[in-house]
Amino acid sequence: MKGWEPLKGGESDTSLYRRGDVFAKCCPPEGVPELRDERDRAEWLAGTAIPSAAVVDWVESADGACLMTTAVPGVPGDSLAVEDHAGAMAGLGRAVRELHSLTDCPFERPLASVVALAEDVVRRGAVNPAFLTDEWRKLEPAELLARVVAERPYAESLQELAVCHGDLCLPNVIFDPSTLEVTGLIDLGRLGISDRYIDLALATIQIHDEWSADPAPFLASYGLPDPDQRRLEFHRMLDPLTWG
Ligand SMILES: Nc1ncnc2c1ncn2[C@@H]1O[C@H](COP(=O)(O)OP(=O)(O)O)[C@@H](O)[C@H]1O
Ligand SMILES: [Mg+2]
Structure with a gap:
């Protein structure tokens, strides 16, 4: 080009x-x-x-x-300075809370379609091991999928529908490096009405893994200081099976 x-x-x-x-x-x-x-x-x-x-x-x-x-002005979350992580968690929590409060979204991303996508990726042998934790990499993708399927009724019975980003990893969030407010959410291919735990699961595990930080300030700012760990785990296991 x-x-x-x-x-x-x-x-x-x-x-x-x-x-x-x-x-x-x-x-x-x-x-x-x-x-x-x-x-x-x-x-x-x-x-x-x-x-x-x-x-x-x-x-x-x-x-x-x-x-x-x-171009959204600012710095992607994965490139922020370490001393800015705590402040950025507060900004991210507010932005995600506002996103989840939107109404009248014409796009849906039901859990059934996400699980169907995971089944297809696993069936094609296309799971990317780079997206798995060390522990999960020791297992066959089919075994991971079986665990997801077993946990699905629990997660589904409690799901809380909201407008979700769907791939809320740090590179997809741009921050103002001085105020640490979010200047833009990007990479919106998976945006739609889904369980808000999809976004909370990805954001918290990214904060933990990429920033080596406790996500508590993010969750406090979002307004859910004590999330259901079992639902977070469910979505963290499902997500890596949906790429490939
Ligand atoms: N409109 C934009 N404004 C600012 N940065 C952007 C924009 N689009 C892409 N980027 C940068 O490029 C990176 C990759 O773009 P992205 O749309 O997330 O692609 P991918 O689907 O490959 O993750 C982002 O993490 C961000 O750093
Ligand atoms: Mg991206």
């Missing part, structure tokens, strides 16, 4: 470019439906009070598609 600087990073099969204040996320033809989902969700979130990246263009051809979004 002429005039565009290719960027490294990201976890998906997309390529990322930047030109000035615009990011372009591009995918091959087989990735178009997924990127289109991300575009639609980004357009919807931009119409709410939650800070995010605005969609500026969408280009589709036989070679694939590119989603152009405005």
Whole structure:
């Protein structure tokens, strides 16, 4: 792409470019439906009070598609300085609380569809071991899936539906490095109405693993200081089975 600087990073099969204040996320033809989902969700979130990246263009051809979004000012959560982690947890808690308070979201991500996706990934032998903990890597993905399936009735009976980000890892949250408020939630392909524990499970395990920090300040700021650990564990085991 002429005039565009290719960027490294990201976890998906997309390529990322930047030109000035615009990011372009591009995918091959087989990735178009997924990127289109991300575009639609980004357009919807931009119409709410939650800070995010605005969609500026969408280009589709036989070679694939590119989603152009405005650059969110600030620093992604995985690049913040250690001394900023505590303050950023407070900002993140407030932002996630506001996200979960939104109404009238047209996108749904029911647990049944997430489990079906995990079943498909496991059946294809496509689980990425890099997303598993040391303990889980010792087990067959089918065994992990069996545990998820066994725990599903518990998690499902208690689920609390809210507008969720769906992939609330630290690189997908941009912070103002001086105020430590969230300046934008990005990478919205999985945004939709789901169990709010999906976001809480990912955010807390990321804070623990990537920042080596106790997520208590995040949970306090979010307003759920004592979450159900069993539901957190359920979603932490399910999520890595859904990529691949
Ligand atoms: N609009 C944007 N504003 C600021 N940073 C962005 C933007 N889009 C992407 N990035 C940066 O690029 C990284 C990868 O983009 P992302 O959309 O999360 O791709 P992936 O799906 O591969 O994770 C992000 O973690 C962030 O650092
Ligand atoms: Mg991302």
